[in-house]
Amino acid sequence: MPIEPESKIGFSPMHRLQWEETQQRFVILYPEGMVELNGPAAEILQLCDGSRNLDAITAELESKFETSGLRNDIEELLEAALKNGWIRLLS
Amino acid sequence: MAGSDSYPKGSPRWLLAELTYRCPLQCPYCSNPIDYAQHNDELNTEEWIRVFTEARRMGAVQLGLSGGEPLIRKDLVPLVAKARELGYYTNLISSGYGLDEEKIIDLKEAGLDHIQISIQAPEAQLNNFLAGTESFEEKKRVARLIKAQGYPMVLCVVIHRHNIHLMTEILEMAIELQADYLELANTQYYGWAHINRAALLPTQEQFEIAEKIAQDYKTRLEGKMKIYYVVPDYYEDRPKACMNGWGTTFLTVAPDGMALPCHEARMLPGLNCPNVRDHSLQEIWEDSSAFNRFRNFEWMQEPCNSCPEKVKDFGGCRCQAYLMTGDPEATDPVCSKSPRRNVVADAIREAQTATDQPLIFRNSQNSKRLG
Numbered sequence: 305m306p307i308e309p310e311s312k313i314g315f316s317p318m319h320r321l322q323w324e325e326t327q328q329r330f331v332i333l334y335p336e337g338m339v340e341l342n343g344p345a346a347e348i349l350q351l352c353d354g355s356r357n358l359d360a361i362t363a364e365l366e367s368k369f370e371t372s373g374l375r376n377d378i379e380e381l382l383e384a385a386l387k388n389g390w391i392r393l394l395s
Numbered sequence: 396m397a398g399s400d401s402y403p404k405g406s407p408r409w410l411l412a413e414l415t416y417r418c419p420l421q422c423p424y425c426s427n428p429i430d431y432a433q434h435n436d437e438l439n440t441e442e443w444i445r446v447f448t449e450a451r452r453m454g455a456v457q458l459g460l461s462g463g464e465p466l467i468r469k470d471l472v473p474l475v476a477k478a479r480e481l482g483y484y485t486n487l488i489s490s491g492y493g494l495d496e497e498k499i500i501d502l503k504e505a506g507l508d509h510i511q512i513s514i515q516a517p518e519a520q521l522n523n524f525l526a527g528t529e530s531f532e533e534k535k536r537v538a539r540l541i542k543a544q545g546y547p548m549v550l551c552v553v554i555h556r557h558n559i560h561l562m563t564e565i566l567e568m569a570i571e572l573q574a575d576y577l578e579l580a581n582t583q584y585y586g587w588a589h590i591n592r593a594a595l596l597p598t599q600e601q602f603e604i605a606e607k608i609a610q611d612y613k614t615r616l617e618g619k620m621k622i623y624y625v626v627p628d629y630y631e632d633r634p635k636a637c638m639n640g641w642g643t644t645f646l647t648v649a650p651d652g653m654a655l656p657c658h659e660a661r662m663l664p665g666l667n668c669p670n671v672r673d674h675s676l677q678e679i680w681e682d683s684s685a686f687n688r689f690r691n692f693e694w695m696q697e698p699c700n701s702c703p704e705k706v707k708d709f710g711g712c713r714c715q716a717y718l719m720t721g722d723p724e725a726t727d728p729v730c731s732k733s734p735r736r737n738v739v740a741d742a743i744r745e746a747q748t749a750t751d752q753p754l755i756f757r758n759s760q761n762s763k764r765l766g
Contacts, residue, residue, distance in 0.1 A: 317545065318547040318575060320484060320508065322456075322482065322484075324454070324456060326406065326452075326453070326454035327454065331456065333456065333457070333484035333508070334484075334509075334547065335486060335508075335509040335511065335547050335549050335575070335576055336457065336459070336486055336509075336511075336549070337457075338408065338456060338457060338484075387618070389618070
């Protein structure tokens with residue numbers, strides 16, 4: 305599923321993103337299920353709060369980690385997240 | 396393969412809190428123990444809160460509030476509020492019967508994350524017969540109220556010989572009710588389902604037709620509704636990895652406080668499951684003989700012991716091995732490598748000939764008589 309560059313990206317109201325102290329990682333919780341996230345995925349998904357589009361998320365992470373060229377990786381993860389229903393595109 | 400022969404070690408991730416065995420319905424495939432009516436000394440509110448708190452500290456994050464019918468507990472809303480405060484993802488696993496708009500809103504405000512309701516069949520007469528209660532229209536009304544309040548909703552339909560021919564209608568009902576998830580749970584033959592097995596087990600042909608319909612809808616509905624299909628293991632040739640491995644992930648606490656590695660385990664002879672009234676959950680999880688009983692590969696017999704697949708399925712289900720062979724250490728007989736596979740074939744044959752066997756409904760009268 306493509307990520308429209310203009311669309312702001314929100315987290316799904318049907319899922320919950322949460323830090324788990326005992327696991328030392330972020331997880332996504334949904335009815336009777338859990339996905340354990342690696343560090344980069346958690347960084348990206350935490351920014352999906354409805355206020356940013358793909359470019360804004362990329363800019364924020366490239367600035368935070370003082371690097372460049374993250375856009376493709378971020379887009380790929382967001383496409384998978386959209387397919388799984390973890391995020392949604394807002395107009 | 397280095398490391399592949401070590402048993403997974405973990406802390407509980409899933410806490411199933413069976414708040415009560417009381418239930419207004421009488422489904423003849425109920426997974427509660429046959430003798431449930433004897434275990435009526437329910438944990439009180441403070442005891443449940445202690446259980447929630449201790450399990451959360453150990454890492455449990457999914458909490459199933461189940462039963463019986465959990466709505467019968469008068470303290471359900473405060474229990475949900477406490478669980479949410481502790482950081483659980485809270486799942487209410489209910490029949491939906493007896494739920495009204497006010498309660499749905501109260502639970503939402505307390506922080507309930509998700510509601511699962513069960514419907515027995517996609518038509519009133521059959522639904523009400525199977526539930527032993529006039530409940531079909533109310534359940535459908537409740538499903539709409541749940542969606543109106545913005546909850547994710549799982550619709551669970553247990554599949555057996557009396558409704559398997561209605562697979563298309565079941566899927567259409569789930570679409571009509573806007574279920575986010577549909578659990579098509581082929582009956583697992585424990586508890587009441589086990590004593591009613593001959594009247595419930597469909598034929599392989601029935602399964603194959605139903606499964607094809609479900610798979611077609613699954614593809615069509617991708618992105619709109621998720622379909623979980625619980626496989627009928629009598630027709631498989633490998634057993635399920637029951638509970639993801641004994642004592643690795645799941646912790647059930649029964650209404651009377653008995654702590655179980657799986658919700659069926661209290662039937663296993665000599666297991667001596669500990670009670671949360673006597674021990675902390677940490678002691679129970681780490682040190683009790685019950686939780687350590689099958690938590691490795693040492694107990695296994697052949698063919699499991701030398702089987703390379705033991706790291707994948709842990710020899711299957713201990714309760715099924717016990718129910719079907721009388722030996723809880725035997726290979727799960729649904730495995731085609733099991734020397735006792737014939738008992739599964741016998742059960743299938745028995746079901747095909749027992750076409751007019753009456754159902755025994757799950758109620759306290761039958762529980763006292765049979766328990």
